[in-house]
Amino acid sequence: MMKIKEIESQIVEEFDNFDDWMDKYTYLIEMGKSLPLIENEFKIDNNLISGCQSKVWLHASYENGKVIFTADSDAIITKGIINLLIRIFSNQAPDDIINADLNFISEIGLQEHLSPTRSNGLLSMIKQMKLYALVFKTKMQNQ
């Protein structure tokens, strides 16, 4: 399994191919369309992330020391962004997720989505994913 940093560089490289915002967003839209779907049973209000203008459902499970994320959204660009996050965070150890600094976001020019007022809630997604990792870690330690 690739490390978080390695996946980040891979994504940065992919985005390096694009000269303008149009190509970049077209790519995000593609990624949105190819997001592996979340199981319907997890697409429930309880799994909704608040603070997003579009709806985002996020589900996490824990298998063999790794956190597995699945997600969905009703907006495609948001889905594209979650797809990136899932590529990076899913199948990683809780500690690696908690400590990731995610520099790739500004490197690929999506930092505008990081502002706390931004209604797509990229920040809320990251927070929620890290929170899940923390929960799994704590559970493990208490076992």
Next chain:
Amino acid sequence: MNFDVNKIRKDFPILSQKIYGNPLVYLDNAASTQKPAIVIDTISKYYSGQNSNVHRGVHYLSMMATEAFENARKNIADFINAENSNELIFTSGTTESINLVAHSFGRKFISEGDNIIISTMEHHSNIVPWQILCEEKNAKLSVIPINEEGEIDFEAFGKRLNEKTGLVAITHVSNALGTVNPIKKIIDLAHSFDVPVLIDGAQGISHFKVDVSELDCDFYCFSAHKMFGPMGIGALYGKEKYLEKMLPYKAGGEMIEKVTFEKTTFNKLPFKFEAGTPNVAGVLGFNAAINYLKELSIEKTSAYESELFKYATIALQEIEGLRIIGTAKEKISIISFLIGDIHPFDAGTIIDKTGIAVRTGHHCAEPLMDRFQIPGTIRASFVFYNTKEEVDSLVKSIIMVKNMFE
């Protein structure tokens, strides 16, 4: 037509900038309008040459500031044709104006078992204060339904009115649909039951002449920042007969009796409702915006805006798959729409990249979005400094969105 939009655009310094390399197309006027240089200069001049607290000092600057402040009140009261400038209370904006009435009028005049009538198309700021009041008083919030076009059901309104109705609070123009409500008819009918009416004028007053005496409304609430003035300042017009009986809202009744030597000041209208140092620079900037509007002549700006609005409506309607939400017969300045199945957030993100400012989301009117069973809309809102070329840019941008998502 004697209306030179290119000349007028030069009055607004912000409009000449580029966003992501494209000329800014500002179509989020319903959220906040831009400010002409005269407003910006007035504020700057105040702080560089006049700044001083009002109503308190005997020294020169304070007296000058007080005079300018009170002259502004007269001028703004005159702009809406209030009978007396005592009836014009400065607030931080529409939201505070409505909250002031909900607190002060509500405490005094609403009792258990009463009902307060609002409509389905209200902004959250004309819903939540009444909800809280109703909960406190054990009163009932009664909501006028609207039809598919986004017009209130006037008959249903009539049926809701009764001797237990304490107040009707309704918007002049819907910020999410652009519907112009028949407020004169609403006021007249409510008054025939002796029920006072509050008008949320946030979206109305910048687009057409508002005459509170002719309307005979009991309260009219508005924000300066939506009518070319600064943020953080607005007004509540209220009839003296109600304001006199209402209790102060910021200080609280008990406080006033304790602070005896200030009692006279607080007891008189309009100061009773203006506890604390007011936003003097804001009031002067507000006044400059009103003078600017007067100079342009609201008849002329209205006429220009309605022509632009017609042009925009037709241009957008011609886009295949575009659906306009809110098609009332009486409608101005605001076009809410959806493009096929594309999520408003997706569309908004791309439109933004083309240098066009539109708003996406529920526009602080969630119950209204629920009524249409949509997650939100994309909203373009126009004022007199917008142009047909800008409408054309929007159309191009929407077509780009379609190509990217479909």
